[in-house]
Amino acid sequence: MLPLPSTDQDLRCPGFCDCRFPSCVDVANHKGNIPDLVTCRCGEDSGNGLEWQWHHTENSDAQVIGRDIVFHPTYSQGTAIVRGEQPLQQDKVHFWEMRIITVLAGTDVMFGIGTDSVNLEQFKFHFVSALGTNAQSWGYSYNGKIQHCGDQLPYGQKFSQGCLVGIYLDRTRGHLEFFLNRRSLGVAYTNIPTDPHVKIYxxxxxxxxxxxxxxxxxxxxxxxxxxxxxxxxxxQPQKLDELRQMPGLKRIMQSYWFLAPPVRYSRCSTNLDLDLCDEAVLSSSKLRLGRKQKYRETDDVNIDEDLYANAHKIPVRRNDSGDEEYVSSIHEFCDEYFHYLL
Structure with missing residues (x-):
């Protein structure tokens, strides 16, 4: 019998945590504030601080309620665009992270940046992938594609409810990079304006x-x-761990937390708090579990090398009878590999 084809849901990146998120039925029937339906157990809603908020405009078909954006609160008749309340300075690097509260569907939901030339009302009555339609914006779609100047390119997995989308903008170099569930997807664009007179939001x-x-x-x-x-x-997780042991550097490292953000997989363990920013190890699209090469203490391995060189060394574990066995799932693989790294 031939295997059944994978569904679209199978191809989507799983949520970051196992917090309770509202179903489509809950959202459709709820008359109050939709974000109130979320029950956070992982603590990520507390965040690491906010230096800016979303900008609210009266004509927009989106409500800004504190940190939350509710797009098309009644029904959708086009594309709503919301920007930050202040431009991102040219002489700095910027990182911000967004949590997806509801199931994403429809033409497109995009995350990114744009200049002050972007007309936020341009597609109010049109269903389009708005960010990246021209040279004034850059976008990352929930369909796993990036877009600029109307050109869409494959970039990462599809994603939806429960995922964390991070954006790392280096305005001094003109680099734009996206994160999915605290994993870097690599530099997407290197053509972001570095001119201090260009305002980017x-x-x-x-x-x-x-x-x-x-x-x-x-x-x-x-x-x-x-x-x-x-x-x-x-x-280099081992080097970072050594730096964390130095009291004088703890406060400095907290300022740069986004360079090695905490990764929590509460489906596996509520106590799992790991520091890794490397998509080559964690991305389920790149894992090769069939490669059963185990790590031994006698192997000549320099764990200070880049993680790409060591990602294939999958350790084994012992079962209750004392026999060695290989890990059998993505989450178990991550647990075992992290024990090796840290």
């Missing part, structure tokens, strides 16, 4: 009725030599 757009996005973190840091040094160490 965080932006989100959606065509989906009653779709909700929550801003949980936003920070900006000067592009100093210290920051560049931490960037270089971000993919």
């Amino acid at each position: 965080p932006m989100v757009c959606s065509t989906a009725a009653k779709s909700v996005i929550r801003l949980i973190n936003s920070t900006s840091q000067a592009a100093t030599l210290q920051l560049r040094a931490f960037e270089s160490l971000a993919k």
